[in-house]
Amino acid sequence: MKYKPHQYQEYATQRIIDTPAIALLLEMGLGKTVSTLTAVDLLLNDYFEAGRVLVIAPLRVADDTWAREIEKWDHLSHLRVSKILGSAAQRRKALKDEADIYVINRENVVWLVTxxxxxxxxxxxxxxxxxxxxxxxxxxxxxxxRVxxxxxxxIGLTGTPAPNSLIDLWPQIYLLDQGQRLGKTITGYRDRFFVPGERDGHIVYKWHQKKEAEDxxxxxxxxxxxxxKAEDWLDLPPRIDRTVTIKLNDKAQSLYKKLEKELLLEYQDSDVVATTAAVLSNKxxxxxxxxxxxxxxxxxxxHEAKLDSLEDTIEAANGKPVMVFYNFKHSLQRIQNRFPEARxxxxxxxxxxxxxxxxxxxxxxLLLHPKSAGHGLNLQESNCQTVVWYDxxxxxxxxxxxxARVHRQGQRQSIVVLRLVAEGTMDEEAVAALDRKADGQEALMQAVKARIERIKDE
Structure with missing residues (x-):
């Protein structure tokens, strides 16, 4: 396929070439892989400023996405890829193979360095x-x-540089500049920009930003x-987010409140016990x-209230595919039992x-776990318009x-993201927490978007 880059892709490629250490905070769906590969190809074969290139990626992305992108685009098809995956013997063989780009999953970084x-x-x-x-x-x-x-x-690629708080930024930026901008140590970074918050004895488990720390x-x-951000550059169809409130029956509400209050549900064969706050939240x-x-x-x-709601959602989709995200194995099993056609x-x-x-x-x-299906998968070419968060x-x-697996570049239809939220439960707290974190993420993305505006008018 002939590559016709968007203006922002040309800009991203040039920034990679011009900047030895760079973080491309490209929102999902903006084609960061092909932009990066284009820059790498130029560095290898035109500028001769790269010799041996390593890509570190999530396992499924390492196994599929990078090689598939090279095969997809005409201007990249000459690049040779070696996948450092599989057994130790297979990885060693891949390291010795002649290639332009070597791809490894992040779990094997320690092995590679050793x-x-x-x-x-x-x-x-x-x-x-x-x-x-x-x-x-x-x-x-x-x-x-170490290396x-x-x-x-x-080159660091991500759409979510600070998924929980700005504390998360230090290790990522350190790998780019070795401490030049945010300090050589995490301790120094915290001292400059944060104050201790909640703690357990001497252990601080939450840090609060100092005034003007973000700026x-x-x-x-x-x-x-x-x-x-995709919305700045692509005419994506709208994404509609909706919360579907699930009302629990009296028995389910009673059991929920009992565990919440007493940390124990007694059953004849085996009890349900919540020994810590984290366990309680999860249960x-x-x-x-x-x-x-x-x-x-x-x-x-x-209860089966969410299963019933999911059944209504599938029926309302009128035969179009539905994507469902689950977090618990028993949720997967129960969905599969109710809907044998699920894959x-x-x-x-x-x-x-x-x-x-x-x-x-x-x-x-299609039933997906967010940990295994979150990065690099292109699932936007189906007729799916409904994404459901069951858990x-x-x-x-x-x-x-x-x-972003569905709502990304190449999507031609509006997408509805439904969250099945049980009323009066921890579901509500989890959704509210995501909203709060998203506010901080948006602030970061907006702040470092500087200098991109000027090229829009060029």
């Missing part, structure tokens, strides 16, 4: 979903940090961060969806076949990425 050691020879690194390195204590962050001085160019952070990173979300795990991992049925997205080549079948309208009801989640990043 395997190469001081012989690290990737001078250009692309981190697809930079926000997956937001934890400064994670092994993958520490591993990449960062040996990397000449680094100072945005200003500090503005020269290496480019933000673009209350489960109950809001209709079932809960007991102490023996058995499933206790609570899940399998792994590997089977999963690629599922994507093809979905985009060809051969799957009437509610706390992660803004997973929520935004999941919704």
């Amino acid at each position: 395997e190469l050691g001081t012989k690290w020879d990737f001078d250009t690194v692309v981190i697809d979903e930079l926000s997956s390195f937001k934890n400064h204590q994670s092994k993958r962050f520490r591993a990449l940090r 960062r001085p040996m990397i000449k160019r680094i 100072r952070i945005y200003e500090a990173i503005s020269d290496i961060a480019v933000s673009m 209350l979300l489960q109950m809001a969806s209709g079932a809960v795990y007991d102490e023996d991992r058995g499933v206790k049925e609570i 899940i997205l399998r792994k590997g080549k089977d999963g690629n076949e599922d994507i093809r079948a979905w985009n060809n309208n051969e799957i009437p009801l 509610q989640i706390w992660s803004l990043e997973e929520d935004q990425q999941a919704n």
